[in-house]
Amino acid sequence: MPNPILNIKRGAGPGRLHLSARIRATACAILCLILLVPFIIHAQGASPMPQQETASEQGFVEFKYEYLTSAETLMVFPNQGDALSVVVLNDSSAFEYTHITIYRDTGAGTTTMVEKGPQVVYPTSQWHLGYTALEAGEYWVRIQTTSQYLIPKVSFERYGDRAWSPLVSYTPGDFAVFQLKPLRKRMW
Numbered sequence: 001m002p003n004p005i006l007n008i009k010r011g012a013g014p015g016r017l018h019l020s021a022r023i024r025a026t027a028c029a030i031l032c033l034i035l036l037v038p039f040i041i042h043a044q045g046a047s048p049m050p051q052q053e054t055a056s057e058q059g060f061v062e063f064k065y066e067y068l069t070s071a072e073t074l075m076v077f078p079n080q081g082d083a084l085s086v087v088v089l090n091d092s093s094a095f096e097y098t099h100i101t102i103y104r105d106t107g108a109g110t111t112t113m114v115e116k117g118p119q120v121v122y123p124t125s126q127w128h129l130g131y132t133a134l135e136a137g138e139y140w141v142r143i144q145t146t147s148q149y150l151i152p153k154v155s156f157e158r159y160g161d162r163a164w165s166p167l168v169s170y171t172p173g174d175f176a177v178f179q180l181k182p183l184r185k186r187m188w
Contacts (some may be wrong), residue, residue: 002009035172061146065178066142070137074139074156082132084156086152087128087153087154088150089153092123094147095123096145098146099143100154102115103140103141104133104135105138113131139156143175155170173188
């Protein structure tokens with residue numbers, strides 16, 4: 001006797017399941033809702049993402065603070081270069097942004113080695129960037145933030161004895177800090 005809901009028929013063959021029209025229609029309606037809801041929300045002018053996350057897509061992120069390290073020497077050894085690690089912690093309940101630039105002094109000027117940003121830093125979370133030096137030289141880091149609640153740390157590191165160890169670390173009180181608005185001004 002066939003099941004009226006699933007419409008299982010004897011002799012239909014092993015593993016064959018014939019769904020009733022009601023179940024096929026319900027499954028199709030659920031799948032359409034799952035796929036179309038983001039488009040419906042977007043068409044009505046609402047954003048499914050918080051406004052703070054779309055600021056970089058709109059091309060507007062206003063950085064308020066800038067943290068600078070001093071120049072530190074990184075060496076390159078056979079099969080391994082020194083490295084640096086940048087961590088920005090968001091100690092607020094709002095989405096914030098950071099922009100990180102790593103520079104190398106060439107002796108005839110400065111070269112930008114890495115530039116990342118604007119990068120979102122989620123509330124009560126952190127953003128991390130690691131960089132391994134490919135050339136020996138003097139390196140320094142600029143970190144721009146949208147809030148005083150973004151807390152930076154930079155560590156210049158060397159690999160040895162199967163572990164990374166810091167050569168120099170910059171914690172929040174170690175940076176040269178600038179307020180960027182209305183004019184760039186040294187804070188400490």
